Amino acid sequence: MTNDRPRLSRRKRAFFALALALAPLFFLEAMFRVTGVFGPEEPFSIVRDDRGVEMVQYNWNQVKPRFPPEKLGGTLRVMVFGGSTALGFPYQPRSSFGEMLAVMLEHSLPGLRVELINLGRVGMNSAEVAELLPRALEYQPDLVIVYSGHNEFIALDQGQLWVWASRTLGRVRTARAAGTVIKLGLGAAALSLQERVEPEPLAPPPASRVSEADFEEALVRYRQNLEAMAAACKEKKIPLALNTLTSNLAGWPPEDRVFPEGVPKDAQEQALEVVALVKDLCFQVRSRPGQGLTPEEVKARELLEQASIQAPGYAPLRFWSARLDLAGQVASSRLTDPPRDLLAAFNRALSEEAHTVSVHRAPPEINRIVRAVAKEQGLILAEHEWLGISLGLFDDHCHPGLQGQAEIARGIYTALLDEGFPRPPTEWSAYEFDLERFKADRKLDETFIHDIRVRMGVFLGLERDLPLHSELTRRQLKEAIATGPDDPLPALLLAAVHLHYGETAEAAAALKPWRKKQDRIQLALDRYFTRSVDLRGGALYFHLALDPGVPPLRGLLTSGIARDEKPRVRPGKPLPLSAFNARIDLN
Structure with a gap:
């Protein structure tokens, strides 16, 4: 007996097979959306404080600042948008330029209370600011300050299709769940591998080339984003202050491993x-x-x-x-x-x-767009580009130190005064900002500064070989030693940097205060270092990457240098003495 049922075409069979394969994914996506898990975090949520008072919480940075839904009388509500510089990295956010500006305005405008709401986030670009701004304007700010432009070119080397795909998948909850599982699995595998493999210094990955078309497209999108911000503020009749961006022009050299096309x-x-x-x-x-x-x-x-x-x-x-x-x-x-x-x-x-x-700081083309949009839209403009060749104002490639943050605050303060906002210039009282007093008021004490300096010294010493024999790394670690004389960690790191450049006498001098405190040195080694640094018989041995193309601290530290005070066992097996290439006698 023959089967008279019509057979499905190959195309239909493929369609049904694909639908059957995707059905579990659609089911998971629906379940995640109904339960509310693995979804993109909303920027604002309503919470209650310890007294049961309803507050708005900003969720897109780790500080999660809170503010009243309704602005209090006699208050100037100022919102700051941007990336890590706006947030105040690495001192975030209590010593950001926004906080300093608030102090300046309150002293210059008697009777005015400034409510500073920092909506910055590490890595935030202008597209994300443009997306966030209209929702933030619902909370009636009196002034919006935007300092954004350093993150416009991240991942350009991967192409616009990759950037679009990453953002799209970020909205798919099943993809976010899979990403979480993969990260947990990779983290466990990396930890297991670290326990078995001896540490080796690794050279930095090669820099990634970008196309001229992608670069120009990023500039076009940046202008469109600024124009969208201006339109949103104009609709609500809220003043918008744009800022030219500053970066460490004189202290952070360009990438030297990639040449333009066509160079023999x-x-x-x-x-x-x-x-x-x-x-x-x-x-x-x-x-x-x-x-x-x-x-x-x-x-x-x-x-x-x-x-x-x-x-x-x-x-x-x-x-x-x-x-x-x-x-x-x-x-x-x-x-x-x-x-x-x-x-x-x-x-x-x-x-x-x-x-x-692909760069992680704003080229001058960004500032030209900022100036042009500010002029075309009649916006307040604060200039900071010139700070880039002022030596000593930056902690890395683009993040200002405390003095640099103060200079940005002064620039915005001057722009507001010239604009006559929020009061005519004749009603402003003269005020000279005192950074030392600000640090004392905000409890930016030596312990706080010491911890920041150690972290920045490690970051710089791991990232790349910096100019002038790692000048910035040395400066951070020397300041860490001065603010934390009871902590041997920065002295050990500074000694490693000296040894990387063949400066044995300077390395010994850095460790001299710790010669009779070798137990403290051993504790620091156990907490933070790989087996590439070891204390044996009253001498410190180092296994260094002496290649000038490798950053001085690469391979010496365990992953992430969290300030964990719990003693632990160092991963891996001790290296033979023949593996070390530098030695400092502590006796």
Whole structure:
């Protein structure tokens, strides 16, 4: 007997097979949405404080600030939007420029209470600010401050399709659940691997190239996002203050491992040799201030110009040329106001870098857009770009230290005064911001500063080989030693940095205060270090990555240097003495 039922076509069979395979995923997605789990976190929620009073809580940063749904009388409600700089990293957020600005305004405008609501978040870009802003405006701010632009180019090397796919999957709860499971599994596997494998210093991953089309598209989207912010504020008749962005132009060199397309191999090798030469010369200039540039350094300037002809668009050549000029002015004690030619040179180097590799700070094209939108839309504009060549204001590539945050606050304060907001300039009282008093009022004591300095020193020492023999890393660790004399950790880290550059005497000097406290050193080693650093028979042994392309602290520390006071067993087996390449005698 034959089967007369019509057979399904191949296309229909494939469709039903796919539907059957996807059915469990759709079921899980529906279940997650009904139960409310694995969903994207809403930016604002209503909670009750300890007294049972209803408050609005902002959920998109780890501090989760709260504020009343209705603004109190006599209060100037100021909302700050942006990434980690706006949040106040690494001191966040009680010492951000927003908090400092609030102090300045309250002292200058008697009778006014400033309610500062920091809505910053690490990694936030302008698209996320534009998405968040209309919802935040429902809570009646009197002023909106936006400091955003450093995160516009993250992941550009992966292409716009990848960026779109990542954002789309982030809204799918099943994908978020799968991601959580994968992260937990990878974390457990990494921990297990760490227990079995001896630590080895690892070179930084190669920098990622970006296309010109993706770079230009990111700029277009950035302008559109600023215009959307302006439109949202205008609709609510709320003043908007935009800010040009500042980054460590003079203290953080461009990526030097990737050349623009078309640069010959021999020109690349020549450029790298010249850059290495000038790095050492700049370090010598900083070591002997007041003597100006030597004929050798003038010759190096000429070599940079020649290499630039052979390797056009290679940002490090322009950066180190400007850095040599700046070092000469510092050494001659002639640097007063920021020279426009130096600022332009450093900006051009940053622009060349951004056109070649994916960068994590705003190139000058971003600031041009900020100025243009502010002018076209009639917005308040605060200028900060010039801070980038002020030595000592930054903790890393783009994050200002406390003094740098104070300078940004002063810039916004001046812009508001010039605009006559919230009162005419004649009603403002003169006030000079005192950073030391601010630190005391906010309990930014030595313990707090010490912990920040250690974390930043570790971050910098792990991330990359910084200019002037890791100048920023050294500075952070020296300040950590000064603010925490009972903690051996920064001394151990500083000694490792010195040894990385062959400075044995300086490493011994850093550890000298701890020679009779070897039990404390051992405790620090057990808590924070891999087997690449060991204390044996009254001597400290180091297994260092002496490759100049490897950051000085790479391979020395256990994953994440959390300040965990619980004693633990160091992972891995002790290394044989033959594996160590540096030694400091503590006896």
